[in-house]
Structures are given as C-alpha cells and as structure tokens.
Amino acid sequence: MKFVAAVFCLAFAASVHATSIARAKTVVNVLQDLGTENTLIALVQKAGLVSALEGKGPFTVFAPSDAAFAALPKELVKTLEANVTLLTEVLEFHVAPGTALSTDLKNNLLVPSLAGPKIRINIYDTSEPTVITAEGAPVISPDHTASNGVVHVIGQVMFPVPMGTVVDIAVGDKDFSTLVTAVSKAGLVATLSGEGPFTVFAPTNAAFAKLPAGVLDGLLKNVTALTNVLTYHVLPGAYYQAGLRNGDMLKTVQGMDVTIMSKAGGDMVNDAKIEAQVSGTNGVIQVIDTVLIPPSMHYELTYN
Known part of the structure; x- marks a missing residue:
C-alpha cells in the first residue's frame, strides 16, 4: 500500500507540475x-x-x-x-x-x-x-x-485607424471628391463628423459618373433630394464586411432599407459592389462602385 501511495503521489505531483507548466x-x-x-x-x-x-x-x-x-x-x-x-x-x-x-x-x-x-x-x-x-x-x-x-x-491583418472621422477620410481621398462636394452641399458634414458610429456606403467619383446625364447636376441644385439620396447611403452603427450577411435588410438613416447580397464576385449592397472598407474614428466607409438610389426616387432620377 505504501508503494501504491508513493506512486500515486508521484503521479499527482507530475500532473500538478505539468498543469503548472501549461499555466x-x-x-x-x-x-x-x-x-x-x-x-x-x-x-x-x-x-x-x-x-x-x-x-x-x-x-x-x-x-x-x-x-x-x-x-x-x-x-x-x-x-x-x-x-x-x-x-x-x-x-x-x-x-x-x-x-x-x-x-x-x-x-x-x-x-x-x-x-x-x-x-x-x-x-x-x-x-x-x-x-x-x-x-x-x-x-x-x-x-x-x-x-x-x-x-x-x-482572419485579417489590422492597420492603425486613420486619425479622422469618415468625413476626414473621404476628404483626404481624391477618389471621393464628388461625394465630399455633395455631402458639403447637403449640410451633412457636421452630422457625419459626429460621434456615430456610422457606416457610409461611399460611391467613388467613377460611381457618380455612371449616373444618367444631368442627374448629378440636378441633385446638387436640389438639397432636399440630395439629402434624401446621401442619407440612403448611411447606416447607424458600424457594419464591416465580416458582419454583412446575404439577405440582410438594413435600415438607413434615410429610413428605407438596403439589401445585402453575397455573390461570387463579392458582397453587394443593392446593385452596388462593395470594393473595399476603411475604418475611421467614428465608423467605417464601405467603398461602392454605384450610387444607391432610394426606390421612391428611382423613376424620378432615372427617367426625368
């Protein structure tokens, strides 16, 4: 019995030692x-x-x-x-x-x-x-x-967030110059520079260039319509691509939903492809290749 007890003690001590090493x-x-x-x-x-x-x-x-x-x-x-x-x-x-x-x-x-x-x-x-x-x-x-x-x-490497809001990031990127002009014209700079967090589906200059002739000029002359379109690109809360799921319907600041779709070529928001994402101090920019038009304004902007 003494031998068995000794073996047990040695085994227990070895177990404790192994646990200690693990810890x-x-x-x-x-x-x-x-x-x-x-x-x-x-x-x-x-x-x-x-x-x-x-x-x-x-x-x-x-x-x-x-x-x-x-x-x-x-x-x-x-x-x-x-x-x-x-x-x-x-x-x-x-x-x-x-x-x-x-x-x-x-x-x-x-x-x-x-x-x-x-x-x-x-x-x-x-x-x-x-x-x-x-x-x-x-x-x-x-x-x-x-x-x-x-x-x-x-699953991704992180990089230090640019020292600025989603507005600051857009202002610092020449590919968003049209968006910056529109946001300023609509008087939304102060709002989007606030605490947030926000998700901004940000159309590039090339995305704005795809609009039918005269549409952008018309929006820039109509602050109410412009604000309606721009706030349709903004979500309350920070939505990174890893958190976007196929079929998600997300309510925008404008009040209507946008729909997320996952396709072989990447994630889409409505009919716009999400090309990249950039973090800011008050949210995230999702770069998109097409301007989002609220359904209630689609006919008016496309055919008038």
Whole structure:
C-alpha cells in the first residue's frame, strides 16, 4: 500500500507540475503552440517584441493567421519587413493591455491598443453564428488563454485607424471628391463628423459618373433630394464586411432599407459592389462602385 501511495503521489505531483507548466505559457508560447501564427511570430521577433510579450502583461493579442498575412500585397509585406518602426506600430495595434475574453467584448467597444489608436470591436449576432470583429477582422478562433493574457486568432491583418472621422477620410481621398462636394452641399458634414458610429456606403467619383446625364447636376441644385439620396447611403452603427450577411435588410438613416447580397464576385449592397472598407474614428466607409438610389426616387432620377 505504501508503494501504491508513493506512486500515486508521484503521479499527482507530475500532473500538478505539468498543469503548472501549461499555466506558465505566455502569449508568445500560445502563438507558437497554435501552429497558424508562424508569420506573426517571425515579425514579432524582427520587431524585437518577444521579450515584451513574454512580460507580466496582461495582454490581449488579436493574432492574424498565416493566411491573413498571405492575403496582403507582397509589396506591403516587404515594406513592413524593411521598416521596423512601421512594423512595430502595426504589431502593437494588435495588442491591448489587459485580458479580454470573447465574453468581455461588447458591440462598438473601443479598446486601446499598445500603438495608441483604439481597436473597434463589433458583434453581429442577428443570426447564427455570432460574428465578432476587431477593426473589421473576424475573430476566427477566440480565447486561447495564457499566463499573461489571451490570444484571439483573427482572419485579417489590422492597420492603425486613420486619425479622422469618415468625413476626414473621404476628404483626404481624391477618389471621393464628388461625394465630399455633395455631402458639403447637403449640410451633412457636421452630422457625419459626429460621434456615430456610422457606416457610409461611399460611391467613388467613377460611381457618380455612371449616373444618367444631368442627374448629378440636378441633385446638387436640389438639397432636399440630395439629402434624401446621401442619407440612403448611411447606416447607424458600424457594419464591416465580416458582419454583412446575404439577405440582410438594413435600415438607413434615410429610413428605407438596403439589401445585402453575397455573390461570387463579392458582397453587394443593392446593385452596388462593395470594393473595399476603411475604418475611421467614428465608423467605417464601405467603398461602392454605384450610387444607391432610394426606390421612391428611382423613376424620378432615372427617367426625368
């Protein structure tokens, strides 16, 4: 019996020791164990951030998978690798102080990052499965706990949010000059520069150029009609592409719904293709290739 008891004690002690070792794994060890974070680990090493992430913390790491990095343009990856300052800023934007499990994340929560700019969290739970995004990047594998924090695997690489509202971003992009003129003419600059959050389906200059002859000039001369069209492009709340689902009908600020459709070529809002998305401090811009016309105005603008 004494021998059996001794063996049991040794086995129990070994189990406790193994558990202790498991609990002592830092977020860096967790990233290594996942097996999907080789690119991130290599970049963390290049930026000299390993010892920091092995520190006391705690940290919440939004960790892009290898596939997420592989989806980036090769030239962008080369730029990051060649510029340690920029690389460090991007990597630190993926780390928040504190431990935030998925159950701690709330819709429109703004989480401070180690880089400074805040990470916008969104939760889309209108249907199964619930989608959690960080700056639009879907959380594909959450809650990998470590001794000094937690790792959430994400499906896209995040970049620090431009320091400005959705209006500031549009003003700074020459491809939105027609939209900026229209928003200013309608007196919507102050509204869209507010706290939000907003989703702006933003037509490019090329999208406005596709309108029938005379329609844009007519809108710019009729502030009521122009406002009606522009507010049909705005949703209350931040809707990133990862949270848009086929068949969603979303109410615009104008009052009527737009419909989301997923096709082989990408997501659509009504008959406009969503070409890209850009985060701002008060929401998100979804770049579209066609101007959205409220159904109540379609005949009037198209045929008159």
